[in-house]
């Protein structure tokens with residue numbers, strides 16, 4: 001974005017494009033397309049404001065193993081902490097966040113001096129990641145090295161590091177910590193050093209991890225100590241202030257007070273071995289269907305969960321039901337998926353429910369399906385809102401449950417944990433007693449349950465009652481309920497998006513599971529149907 005046709009700006013834009021081009025050519029990558037806005041000047045009655053020229057690059061690359069992920073949180077059991085200055089340049093504060101808080105732009109900005117060296121370092125790091133030698137890592141960008149180091153500690157409790165930056169030179173500590181020279185901090189096995197050396201990569205071992213929430217830094221000119229719990233709050237404060245505007249002071253404060261205390265602690269079922277279900281190819285697969293509407297999502301995830309558990313899965317769109325092409329007569333398990341059916345106009349799943357209520361064939365197909373005793377259903381998120389809206393759960397209650405807007409008055413997207421209650425659900429009863437991680441993403445996930453708790457079959461609750469671990473303020477802290485037969489289950493969290501170890505934002509360390517414990521829910525569904533057939 002550039003304010004062209006203003007004095008000096010076109011020349012600066014030319015320089016920027018040329019530099020990008022030369023850098024891309026020496027890296028051997030191309031910039032296939034560009035989108036520009038060249039009118040970045042705003043005129044007011046009393047003057048003009050020119051936006052600073054900005055280059056924003058979005059990059060995509062081939063990834064051959066999505067499980068080889070390096071996360072930006074130091075591991076208490078991992079190796080030493082290393083630093084590489086990818087820029088190869090001196091530490092310069094021009095254009096940095098540090099300069100900005102002093103209301104300055106600065107004069108000199110850091111560059112990347114040697115594209116060839118940058119490329120070698122990048123490729124060497126990829127090699128180390130593929131060899132499983134890197135336990136944690138974070139780039140250095142906005143806020144400089146100190147921000148990177150702190151952020152590497154924020155996502156855990158009782159985690160800190162002792163750092164010695166003497167090897168980085170004896171320049172001003174402010175420059176060392178706040179310059180935004182592109183670089184990387186990572187934690188790796190000592191054996192990584194030989195590979196770095198062999199590739200001619202200049203690296204510095206700068207410290208070690210410890211279990212106190214302090215970051216201590218020293219160089220030739222002094223020692224400093226930073227309190228991580230305090231700085232985590234400083235770091236979160238901006239989000240808190242934005243939250244105040246969106247959710248109001250009460251919920252914003254609740255999140256601010258709790259975000260660091262809702263530690264994810266799991267309890268996996270004792271018999272869980274992490275293996276993919278073994279499906280007997282000689283047996284026929286029971287038939288399942290994924291129901292979706294315009295605006296649905298996660299249908300592939302749900303279909304995959306059902307398929308891996310041994311179902312023959314069919315894709316059923318509302319148009320199939322409305323036209324009568326699909327009657328669900330030979331289906332035993334349906335899943336209504338998540339998403340934003342009809343763009344949430346008039347409320348989540350209201351239009352979707354209308355499509356069943358006001359289309360005779362669709363209505364008949366679903367009514368018949370729920371009347372049969374050999375059927376199971378699961379409604380996930382938008383699908384939960386659908387089945388609740390249609391009154392299919394607690395059918396005998398005069399006043400039915402309702403799904404309301406989250407207490408925070410906004411869409412909540414988090415990775416949280418759930419405890420499974422003793423319950424009657426075909427899918428989840430065997431998991432009772434477990435606490436598992438799960439994705440949540442909804443704006444209207446608050447179960448409004450008008451009667452006493454014992455009038456409901458609550459299958460699962462959020463592991464913490466308070467916001468944000470409970471993202472919506474549900475009555476009785478409810479995340480999932482089932483009907484009285486246990487055959488029909490509705491849930492706001494997305495277990496179908498939490499099916500593999502690599503789906504989870506946080507998984508117990510040291511495991512290499514093919515599936516997460518949630519897989520059992522889908523296997524239970526298949527086994528129930530098979531037992532019925534006998």
Ligand SMILES: NC(=O)CC[C@H](N)C(=O)O
Nearest residue numbers: 338339381382442443444
């Ligand atoms: N992930 C979902 O299914 C979201 C459901 C719905 N659109 C909501 O925001 O509440």
